[in-house]
Amino acid sequence: MTITTNDSQVAVPSDTVTVIIDGVAVAVPKGTLVIRAAELLGIEIPRFCDHPLLDPVAACRACLIEVEGMPKPQPACAQTVSDGMVIRTQQSSEMARLAQEGVMEFLLLNHPLDCPVCDKGGECPLQNQAMSVGRPESRFTEDKRTFPKPINVSAQILLDRERCVSCARCTRFAEQIAGDPMLELLERGAQQQVGTAEDQPFDSYFSGNTIQICPVGALTSAAYRFRSRPFDLVSVPTTCEHCASGCSLRTDYRREVVTRRLAWDSPEVNEEWNCDKGRFAFVYQTEGRIEYPLIRENGELRVASWPEAIDVAARGLAEASSHAVLVGGRSTVEDAYAYARFARAALRTDDIDFRARALSDEEHAFLASLVAGSPVSVSYEKLESAPIVLLVSFEPEDESPIVFLRLRKAARAGTRVVSVGAVRSKGSEKVAAEMVWCAPGDEAAALASLPADILAALAHSGAVIMVGERAALSAGALSAVAALADRTGAALAWVPRRAGERGALDAGAIAGLLPGGRPLSDAQARAEVSELWGVDSLPHPGASGDALLARLGTVEAAVVGGVELADYPQDVRAALERVGFIVSLENHHSAVTELASVVLPVAVVTEKAGTFLDWEGRPRPFTRVLRDALTMPDAQVLGMIADAMDRPVGPSDVNVLRAELGTLGPWRGARLEAPRVPVGPRRDGLVLASWRQLLDSGVLQEGEPHLAATARPTVVMVSDATARRLGLTETATLHGPAGIVTLPVEIADVAESVVWVPMNSPGCHIYRDLGARPGDIIRVTAGGAL
């Protein structure tokens, strides 16, 4: 909302003030900082400690400017404009110019001449600003103060203390934004340095952001150190593939290999931040790739040509009379749509599902009724201004980190956060969450008896309910959430963990649903879709979820996308083993490829264009990064199979797929009813709680040891009372149907008679090792060897 008032007749809104900077008048909103106002005029006042998303500190003094009427120069980053203020920056004021030059000389004083070996060289605000406002030569001839270098502030972040200019961006980010004040300024005066506690590294999920905002080369990435110069890199805006937060990234590559990823500016979604998983976990894209199509012959997979492999796949699928399609949660919208189309139009089956995790029919009904194809009802912005946000079976910090950051921002500004769950996690503390204590499985009962004041708050305009994918494990939970939203009028958001889930849902990659949330059972919907796909009819409603997985035992052929069998609570491997013909579209070897009849390598996100729908339902498109990659997206491969089956499904080009989805558009017709599953029976005993930690044994995190070393330790969390009741001290052993797990004990804020362990971390994979799910009754004994 700014205009230069150069004789134009445009009316100036009344909540703006007019200031004159270097002779040019500009109208800006009240409360604008001088440094921001100057930017609007294209005037860049030098700065280090200033950052638009952090509270100003005016510590570096690089932004000193002259304010008419004030005898001393003022910091532009902390000076708010007042009407009629006259500002002169270094461009028109000798006082400002000399002040900035003086500060720059001081900044370079103890700064080492590391440029030749410093990662920041070439993209360094200190270099740039020294050139633009500094002296050509320094007058300093004394000895610079030195520190041993570099030191680790965490496994993935290195610190060269000498380079640090004490701008405190990193410490302020850690404290204000992430809520992890584990990085602090230590010592005093010229010895002041960034550091951590002696025995506690900076293991914050968001630590990587400090590397990005550090205006010098003090904080660098251990994974990227000494690897590249910025001018060697090609930068492409992309979208993160690791979760449903939908972050914008900037992916940098050199010679067709991705060297690093940065958070990119997206004010509506991730602002300027991302999490460490999104930043560092991309090694999987290059390592361990399946290069060529593979065909199983005599029990062994052998390399084949594309034409041969497609042919074998097509024949195998055509010969089978029953099919199942498992899409997985990593697909782009376009690829998921291709699976949906392929299943119904080529395979003529509706036995398809994208959910590679614990799920339920109740969830299917919930998604079909309230989520699929629905417009954005809760946005990040809405979170920020919500008076209350109720979290049900959802741990934002681990399960959708950027939602966490926004919730923390909201909570700091007064938003009330209430969490229905069994653990007051670190993430909960950092958003000041009030707990509605409930063991997993009891969510429906808890929601039915929420305190009156919370119910009243939820009825206020702007209230939000967020429910996670784990609610599927709790009978009646999603029904209760739907009912609560309906009753109170609060806006409802469903937040899955994976990046591809919302898109796959909206693309119709699940039984009973066609693209846009169209019910397969609706005649109008069927007509629209059949026409688009050029088919006479669509198959009868098929199986999804547990029924589909059970059906694997009897189906003749299966097409499987990016799916880890270990992510299902039940033993899907045993069922899949009985399928006669399996076509796997994968880029890494997995439990599925071990069973597959044909393995067709497909592109990773950098090798294709596509779109993810984030949890809001907002499209996050991205272009192809590696132009020379020879891989094909799933859609293209499926198209080739369909053609070879003589059941063409239409073009597979990503733009055409997007256009088709656009043509169909979201369903505005009648929807299936929301589920009404009753509350499950009461159980007695110790209940298992669990969720996937952000950094764990996930497949996409492989190959990045620096990142892995910052993961939270695998422990069993219990309350003090429960620990004493069970006699737990150092370690505890959990006994499940499939086996036992022994872990160190951590006393934490956990509901009574609940034990929490991570779902898939080193040393504990609850499905594989215990054979138990969250909500199950579990036996725990004291002790045990680790």
Add this chain to the structure above:
Amino acid sequence: MITTGLTPVITEHWDAPDLYTLDGYRRFGGYEALASALKQDPDAIIGQVKDSGLRGRGGAGFPTGLKWSFVPQNDGKQHYLVVNADESEPGACKDIPIMMADPHVLVEGVIIASYAIRANHAFIYIRGEVPNAIRKVAFAVEQAKAAGLIGKNILGSGFDLDVVVHSGAGAYICGEETALLDSLEGYRGQPRLKPPFPAVAGLYASPTVINNVETIANIPFIIGRGVEWFRQFGTEKSPGFKVWAVSGHVNNPGLFEAPLGITMRELLDYAGGVRGGGEVKFWLPGGSSVPMLTAEHLDLPLTYEAMAEAGTMLGTGTPMIFDSTVSVVKAVTRWLEFYKHESCGKCTPCREGTYWITGVLEKFEHGHGTATEMDTLVNLCGQIAGRSFCALGDAAATPYPAALKFFRQEFTDATHTPVDGTFDPVASYVFAPAVAR
């Protein structure tokens, strides 16, 4: 010709061995002012302090009553009184003695001040390096609590007050009021952005008044003896009396209480004159943060306005006298070493500038300075003063330019001769050479 008499007010009964006890203090009329104050409206107390013209004795000389009046009233917020007892400025040695000799005057002043600004919590932040002051004040606070002078419904007035004696841990910067607040909140003592000002958002983001020890020590006397009485002392713009702490090369260093307006020559006389019949080479009216003066300034009245006019500042009113045995270069270097050690590190000019300037001055001390550097140093001081985050930077940029103005030749000499060669260190010791070995 000495015309200004000494006026013991705060120090009047310091020779009574039990003055530090409640009984001793009361014997001399202690806590009568408090009793009177509690019968008046808080605004009336503020009015009297305003009318008295009392100016802060911590160095800035800001009108105390005016500062108290900045606290918004009837805002429904907690207000806080904080006493800045962090006396750490080189040369300043008046607050610590006041606390050791007469802690109850501080306590009484704290209660009255808190009452006036409607604060129910007061904190006395005492530097950690002086446990004897801390124990004396804590003792007095404890006695006052036992006597119901601190606590609930003091003297039946309905006014509640809790007083906490707080130990610092060694940081001169915590004498800066906003850094003190951060330190008192349990953080590193680094100054805060202003606005917001402490009167609006200070301790715990609540309206806060921070006052120096000596300032608060004046309060019982102003309330007890009246504005008219107080105005008899000093000048129109600098009313009142001062505990002048005269130190350095004088025969009789110590504390002399006299009205503002007294001259250094008069104080020097009371302090026995320069030792050994020597001459004043240079002196500072306050601590090291004020520009130095020379013998030609000895007859200036020691008031805030006269000192400002002379291009310096009254500061803490704790004059240091140096005779001709002292190397100005060494004196300035040592002060800069202090500022470098005490720089909090927050802002670039002070953090890096004190490091640089000290390094160069140390070269001068050893006879290796250069003429170019003499000018560069002036320039560097100019790059710090008015550009740093707080007054510590300004203070660090003060000694050298002032010294250069009067003693340029000494710096020029230091470009070739180590200062110890010209100024025998032993000569400036206050003990005899024999004792030195």
Add this chain to the structure above:
Amino acid sequence: MAISETTRTGLREIADRYPSARSALLPMLHLVQSEENEITVEGINVCAEVLGITPAEVTAVASFYTMYKRRPVGKHHIGICTNTLCGLLGGDAVWDALSAELGVGPNEPTPDGEFFLERIECQAACTHAPVMTVDWEFMDDVTPRGACEVIEKLRRGETVRSTRGPVIRDFDATEHTLAFPLDGLADAPSVDSKMLAGLTIAKQRGMKAP
């Protein structure tokens, strides 16, 4: 050395003095130092636990203030002010004498664990220059010989009295006083002739305030 339960209780007691617990951190660290003779990692962690903040936040504070030591101090902390006024008036000579006598440099403990020598900043006792402190208690108007005599007496375990303060105890005891100032020593004489310089003259000459 482990932080005792008594100290933990003491830490919580200090925290309770303030409207906001974190304000207690500085005196809490003094209490840790009184038990551990330095600031240890364990001490930092215990303070963090009591206050509900991170060890990094405590470390940030502990490393900012010069009174907190990162290595064991030993029995007695000896401070010599070598700031301008004290230093030039003889503090430099006192420093040289003691440094030679104890065989250590600034911020170093003697190998026998008896003394820790530090160049301290202005002790607000400039009228009594040069100034030395023993366990932060005043030893005003010190000379090189006088300073060495104090060290000798302390070595022999003899009673040494502060010039304006109590009998010298030890470093840990002073640190405890900083955390719990009601140490029963407030009666120690603390007013001397220099503090009374003006009053003495005023009485002699019959000068009074109106």
